[in-house]
Amino acid sequence: MTTVDFAFDAPATSSTDKLCAHCGEQLRVSAKDKGSEAQFCCNGCAAAYHVIRGLGLDRYYSLRRAASGEQGLRPADNAAVVDVAAYTQVATDGKISLDLMVDGLSCAACVWLIESVLAHDRGLLIGRVSIGSRRLHLEWKGEAADGNRFAASVERLGYRLVPFDPASLARAEDQTGRRLLRALAVAGFASANVMLFSVSLWSGVEMGPMTRNLLHWLSALIALPAIAYAGQPFFGSALSALRSGRSNMDLPISIGVILVSAMSIVETVNGATHAYFDGAVMLLFFLLIGRFLDHRARGHAQSAVQGLLALRSRAVMLLKPDGSVVACRPEMAPPGAQILVAAGERIGIDGIVEHGESELDTSLVTGESVPVCAVPGHQVFAGTVNLTQPLTIRAVSVGDNTLLAEIARLVEAAESRRGRFVVLADRIAKYYAPAVGMGALFTFIFWWAFLHASWQSALTNAVAVLIVTCPCALGLAVPAVQIIASGSLMRRGILIKNPTALDRLAEIDAVVFDKTGSLTEGVLELNHPEQFEMDWLTLAGSLAQSSRHPLAVALVRAASQRNAKLSHFADATEEAGQGIACGQMRLGSRKFCHVTRTELPAGPELWFARGDAPPICFTFSDRLRSDAPDVLDWLVRDGLNVVLRSGDSSEVVKEVSESLGIKDWRSSQTPTDKVATLEALRIGGQHVLMVGDGLNDAPALAAAHVSISPSNAADISQNAADIVFQGMGLTPIRYAIICARRARRISRENIALALLYNLLVVPLAIAGLVTPLIAAIAMSSSSLVVVLNSFRVSGGTA
Amino acid sequence: MTVILYMVAASVGIGTGGLILFLWALKHGQFDDLEGAATRILYDDPPP
Numbered sequence: 001m002t003t004v005d006f007a008f009d010a011p012a013t014s015s016t017d018k019l020c021a022h023c024g025e026q027l028r029v030s031a032k033d034k035g036s037e038a039q040f041c042c043n044g045c046a047a048a049y050h051v052i053r054g055l056g057l058d059r060y061y062s063l064r065r066a067a068s069g070e071q072g073l074r075p076a077d078n079a080a081v082v083d084v085a086a087y088t089q090v091a092t093d094g095k096i097s098l099d100l101m102v103d104g105l106s107c108a109a110c111v112w113l114i115e116s117v118l119a120h121d122r123g124l125l126i127g128r129v130s131i132g133s134r135r136l137h138l139e140w141k142g143e144a145a146d147g148n149r150f151a152a153s154v155e156r157l158g159y160r161l162v163p164f165d166p167a168s169l170a171r172a173e174d175q176t177g178r179r180l181l182r183a184l185a186v187a188g189f190a191s192a193n194v195m196l197f198s199v200s201l202w203s204g205v206e207m208g209p210m211t212r213n214l215l216h217w218l219s220a221l222i223a224l225p226a227i228a229y230a231g232q233p234f235f236g237s238a239l240s241a242l243r244s245g246r247s248n249m250d251l252p253i254s255i256g257v258i259l260v261s262a263m264s265i266v267e268t269v270n271g272a273t274h275a276y277f278d279g280a281v282m283l284l285f286f287l288l289i290g291r292f293l294d295h296r297a298r299g300h301a302q303s304a305v306q307g308l309l310a311l312r313s314r315a316v317m318l319l320k321p322d323g324s325v326v327a328c329r330p331e332m333a334p335p336g337a338q339i340l341v342a343a344g345e346r347i348g349i350d351g352i353v354e355h356g357e358s359e360l361d362t363s364l365v366t367g368e369s370v371p372v373c374a375v376p377g378h379q380v381f382a383g384t385v386n387l388t389q390p391l392t393i394r395a396v397s398v399g400d401n402t403l404l405a406e407i408a409r410l411v412e413a414a415e416s417r418r419g420r421f422v423v424l425a426d427r428i429a430k431y432y433a434p435a436v437g438m439g440a441l442f443t444f445i446f447w448w449a450f451l452h453a454s455w456q457s458a459l460t461n462a463v464a465v466l467i468v469t470c471p472c473a474l475g476l477a478v479p480a481v482q483i484i485a486s487g488s489l490m491r492r493g494i495l496i497k498n499p500t501a502l503d504r505l506a507e508i509d510a511v512v513f514d515k516t517g518s519l520t521e522g523v524l525e526l527n528h529p530e531q532f533e534m535d536w537l538t539l540a541g542s543l544a545q546s547s548r549h550p551l552a553v554a555l556v557r558a559a560s561q562r563n564a565k566l567s568h569f570a571d572a573t574e575e576a577g578q579g580i581a582c583g584q585m586r587l588g589s590r591k592f593c594h595v596t597r598t599e600l601p602a603g604p605e606l607w608f609a610r611g612d613a614p615p616i617c618f619t620f621s622d623r624l625r626s627d628a629p630d631v632l633d634w635l636v637r638d639g640l641n642v643v644l645r646s647g648d649s650s651e652v653v654k655e656v657s658e659s660l661g662i663k664d665w666r667s668s669q670t671p672t673d674k675v676a677t678l679e680a681l682r683i684g685g686q687h688v689l690m691v692g693d694g695l696n697d698a699p700a701l702a703a704a705h706v707s708i709s710p711s712n713a714a715d716i717s718q719n720a721a722d723i724v725f726q727g728m729g730l731t732p733i734r735y736a737i738i739c740a741r742r743a744r745r746i747s748r749e750n751i752a753l754a755l756l757y758n759l760l761v762v763p764l765a766i767a768g769l770v771t772p773l774i775a776a777i778a779m780s781s782s783s784l785v786v787v788l789n790s791f792r793v794s795g796g797t798a
Numbered sequence: 799m800t801v802i803l804y805m806v807a808a809s810v811g812i813g814t815g816g817l818i819l820f821l822w823a824l825k826h827g828q829f830d831d832l833e834g835a836a837t838r839i840l841y842d843d844p845p846p
Contacts, residue, residue, distance in 0.1 A: 063841070108837035130831040181824060189817040193810055211802070218806060 022049040023158070048157050057116050063109035084151050085144040087163035095125065098147045100136045100161040102129060102154070114154055124150060136161070180292045183230040187285040190226030191278070194219045198278040202773045209271060216268040216275045223277035224261060230284050231257055233291060249429045249475055252436060256470025257283060263463045276467060279775045283472050286783050290479040316348040317341070319392065333395050341391045346383065351393040353378045357575075358389040359549065371550060387549065388574065428751060432471065440465045443766045457768075465765040468775055469758050473782040477750035480790035485743040488794035493726035494736050501722035504706040505740035507687050511635055512678060512700070514692035515646035515656055518710060520622040521728065522693070524550055524604060526558035527619045536616060538564040540608040543580050543587045546572040551606050552580070552587075554620055584611045603652050624656065631730040632660045638737075641686065645669045645677055645700075674700040691733060692721075708733060739793070746793050750786045757782035 021038035022045035040046040052060055088098045102114070111129045114136065118127035123146055126139040138150055151161050197215045201207070231254070238254040257280050264275040317325050319338040333339060333349060341347050347360075359371040362384045371387055374380060380393060440462040447458035486496040496502060513519050529537070541559030544552035545566060559566060572582040579588010586593050586609045593607035593615045609615035635642050643664045646653045650667035657665035669677075674692075678700055681688045690697070690704030701707035701721045709721035725732035761778050764770050823829065 108834065108841065111834060111838065112841040129834070131834040131837075178824060181829070182821060185817060185820050185824070189813050193813050196809060197806075214802075218810075222810070 020045050022046070022052075044158070051117065051153075051156055052113070055117060055120055057113060060109055060113045063112065064107060084147045084161070084163050088144045088147055090144070094141055095139055096141065096144055096147070098138045098150075098163070100138070100151065100154075100163055102134050102136050102159050102161060105129070105131060105134050105159065107131075110159070113157065114159065117153055117157065118150060121150060121153065177292075177295050180233060180288065180295055183233060184285070184288040184292050186226050187230035187281055187288050190222050190230070191281040191285040194223050194278045194281055198772065198776070212273070213268070213271050216264075216277075219275060219277040220265060220268055223281050224265075226281055227257060227261055227284065230281075230288060234284075234287070249432075249471060251429065252433045252469070252471050253283075253287065253475060255433075256466055259463055260467050260470070263460070263467075274772050276772050276775060279467065279772060279779060282776065283470060283779065286472055286780075287475050290476050290483075335395050335397060337395045339393045339395055341386045341393055346385050347380055347393065348382055349393070349395045350381050350397045351379075351395045353380060353391055354394050355392040356389050358391050359387045361385040361387055361550075388547075428474070429471075432474070436466060436469045439469065439762060439766075446766065447768070461766065461768045464768070464770045465762060468761045468765045468770055468778065470779075471754065472779050473754035473757055473786045474751065476783055477754050477786050477790075478747050480787050481743050481747045481750060481793050484790050485739055485793045489736060489739055492732060492735060494732045495724045496722070497724060498722040501706055502740045502743050504687070505689065505708075505723070505737060506744035508640065508689040508706060508737070510641035510643060510681050510686040511689045511691060512643045512645055512674075512681070512704065513662075514674075514690075514697050514700075515644060515648055515653060516622060517693040518691050518697075519628050519644070519656060519660070519730075520624050522622065524554040524620040525623045526554055527621055529558040529562055532616065532618075534562070534564065536608065536610070537562065538566065539585060539610065540587055540606075540618070542566045542569060543572055543582055543585055543608075544606075545569075547574050547580050551604055551618075551620055555606060555618060579606075585609070603649075621652070621655075624659070625728060625730050627729040627731050629660060631734050632662070634734055636661070641681075643677070643681075645674050671697070671699050675703045678703045689737075708736065743793050746790060750789055753786055753789060754782060757785075 019039075020041040022040060038049060040049065052058060084098060084100065088096050090096050102110075105111070108131065111131050114129050115127060118124055118138075121127075123142060124138060124140045126137065127150070129136050136154070138147065140146055140150070155161055197219050201212065201215055234250045234253050234257070237248065238250040241248045241251055260276045260280040260283075264277050264280070267275050316333055317340040318333055319325055319340050325340060338354065339349060339351065353374050353376050355376060356374075357376075358374050360374050360380060361371050362381070374386075374391065379396075380391075443465050444458050444462035447453040447461050448455055453461075482502060485502060489496060516522055537559050541556050541564050544555040544559075545568060547553075556566065569582045572580050574580045575588070575592070579586060579592035581587075581592075587606060590597065590605075590607055593609040595607050595609075595615055595617075604620045606618040606620070607615050608618065632642060641664075642662055644653065644657050644660075644662045645666055646656075647669055648667055653665055653667035657663075666673075666677075674697065678688055678690065682705070687705040690701050690707040691709070692701055692707070693709050697709075701709060706723070707721040708723040708725065710725060723736060725736070757778065761770065761774075764774065
């Protein structure tokens with residue numbers, strides 16, 4: 001293994017223009033590499049760089065920059081490694097396999113790097129990364145514990161690995177997608193071959209009854225097994241709908257396909273002129289295409305669920321009574337155990353601080369962007385991040401009893417309250433199936449009672465009605481629009497996670513916003529940096545460089561933007577939750593800087609004292625997303641009721657809502673309050689769109705009629721929202737609403753077209769004039785018209 | 799007209815062959831990572 005040889009030095013001069021050779025972050029303290037010009041921000045980056053260089057894989061940096069615009073990942077300091085040996089599976093031939101989820105995978109260069117690094121390990125048989133499912137599959141022979149070595153060599157590069165539970169592995173594999181694809185292949189094969197026979201039957205060439213019968217029998221031979229196999233997705237769904245007393249589109253489809261097959265067999269046995277095997281398999285083929293594409297479009301959402309798993313299954317460092325430290329899964333830690341939490345680590349349990357003083361980033365749980373101070377006796381929650389100093393925590397509740405698990409339960413409860421939203425197509429199916437049945441019954445009675453036909457020929461005509469009304473175009477009408485709409489949204493960075501989300505989004509009449517991270521960017525900015533004198537800003541910024549507190553980071557950023565020449569103070573000391581001191585200079589809270597003013601601060605603030613001069617105050621605010629006023633204005637003009645509910649203090653929320661013209665706002669809202677607001681609006685008869693991020697919004701996102709979340713949101717919140725969007729602006733919300741409405745309009749047009757087709761063919765069927773040729777032409781042309789009309793949904797812009 | 803029988807057998811045979819090939823590929827994970835396969839060819843093989 002490459003030995004890492006570098007020395008820390010802290011240059012007294014400016015270092016802001018130097019970047020870490022591995023992760024590309026601006027350097028504060030640099031770990032210089034002996035023998036080369038490369039500089040690093042931390043030991044982890046230096047080690048990762050040496051591993052990559054040592055194996056001759058330097059191209060990774062240029063590949064990754066080219067592919068994703070990013071440098072490498074910073075390896076976590078003191079990363080707690082989970083013992084992966086417990087997750088391995090042993091095959092009968094002695095091969096050991098392990099599946100890990102890779103966090104931080106951004107592009108193909110990462111795949112190349114991981115596979116190349118693993119290829120250097122001779123003990124490994126297979127090491128393959130799938131970028132779609134973010135999964136690393138390892139196979140080797142030997143000891144199960146070897147897995148830890150492989151995992152460590154990948155973690156050294158900066159990627160985090162989370163083992164897949166073997167039990168949930170089967171679920172992670174896309175069984176449904178594969179089954180649909182198999183059914184699609186069989187239906188495609190069958191419809192192509194049966195159509196070959198049908199074309200010769202239709203071609204008009206005089207054909208003896210023997211030949212015709214032969215072709216019918218061959219068609220039956222191919223079509224019947226194919227229908228039995230490829231029709232299962234529809235038959236199964238129709239059967240379960242029947243059992244629960246509902247009706248869906250699969251019911252008329254199943255009835256139609258089964259009746260067509262049965263009648264065609266009877267016709268073939270009797271040696272009649274017409275058999276409809278081609279229509280039946282073609283119908284299944286078309287419908288399966290729609291079903292498969294629909295499933296594929298939604299596949300991306302599943303990775304968010306795996307992200308939630310990762311959030312929970314991070315290891316905690318358990319301090320044993322004898323002083324030794326072991327890494328274990330959070331749910332294995334008994335209440336009362338002492339847990340060590342390193343700086344920068346996410347806390348895995350709920351507990352009480354025993355030793356140490358630090359600051360916690362609680363944004364995931366409370367939505368508050370300013371860190372809170374943690375001192376002994378302070379209660380901490382799973383999901384928060386320890387920022388500055390190591391802490392020792394006594395576990396109070398673990399696993400299913402943590403706040404994180406509690407919120408996950410709230411989400412579940414809210415989702416079940418939302419109930420079953422009936423999609424447009426199913427609402428039509430409710431009337432469609434009985435209407436078609438009545439039509440067939442009417443045809444039978446009409447022929448038998450009024451025209452005095454034999455009951456056999458009356459029945460044939462009745463069945464023909466059921467055949468031509470089999471909802472091929474109707475089955476495609478909505479999915480085709482959904483696929484094209486969600487594809488068009490995906491290209492704009494908007495991901496539809498729930499299949500009915502677009503339907504629901506089209507009918508909203510109120511929008512509830514969260515503030516932090518939704519209306520705002522969730523990043524603190526220094527207010528009016530131009531009002532400060534340059535030398536004060538430079539000194540304060542230089543002092544702030546030695547802290548990772550968000551306010552200090554914001555100050556450094558603002559100073560750098562004004563081109564301040566920041567220097568590094570080697571003897572600066574930081575007191576957790578108080579501030580930074582260096583000689584005569586102090587940067588921090590009011591108390592820390594001996595300021596005796598008593599009026600309440602308007603928001604987060606930092607004071608800077610320098611010798612005897614009066615201290616100055618830096619105030620910070622969370623900047624609004626740049627297009628927020630435009631989007632809000634559009635929403636109001638569109639007649640939507642815009643509401644703001646925030647967990648922040650009232651001063652900040654008031655300022656934001658006044659600048660945006662939101663009349664209905666409330667501050668200091670707990671997750672339960674937000675859900676109550678949504679309930680109140682719902683009872684008032686409004687359909688509410690919830691826009692929010694953060695774990696604290698997750699229950700509200702799940703309780704709303706439809707919800708949308710920015711993609712920098714925490715994993716669980718992505719899990720609860722129906723729609724997720726990327727980018728710095730709110731414009732995607734407007735585009736999604738417009739697109740949803742257009743999709744609804746075109747879906748309705750499609751349904752109207754499909755019903756119009758029925759109006760044209762049903763009289764023919766009642767009159768007994770439908771031949772297989774007419775059925776095939778009508779079926780495929782109506783499907784084609786519907787699909788072509790669906791393409792209009794992606795045309796035009798917002 | 800016996801030529802029809804040969805033609806039918808040939809067309810169905812070819813179709814079945816294609817179907818079996820596709821199902822085989824599906825079962826052996828050829829369609830599991832379409833995105834990765836598209837970009838993987840752009841990079842060199844890992845050094846031995």
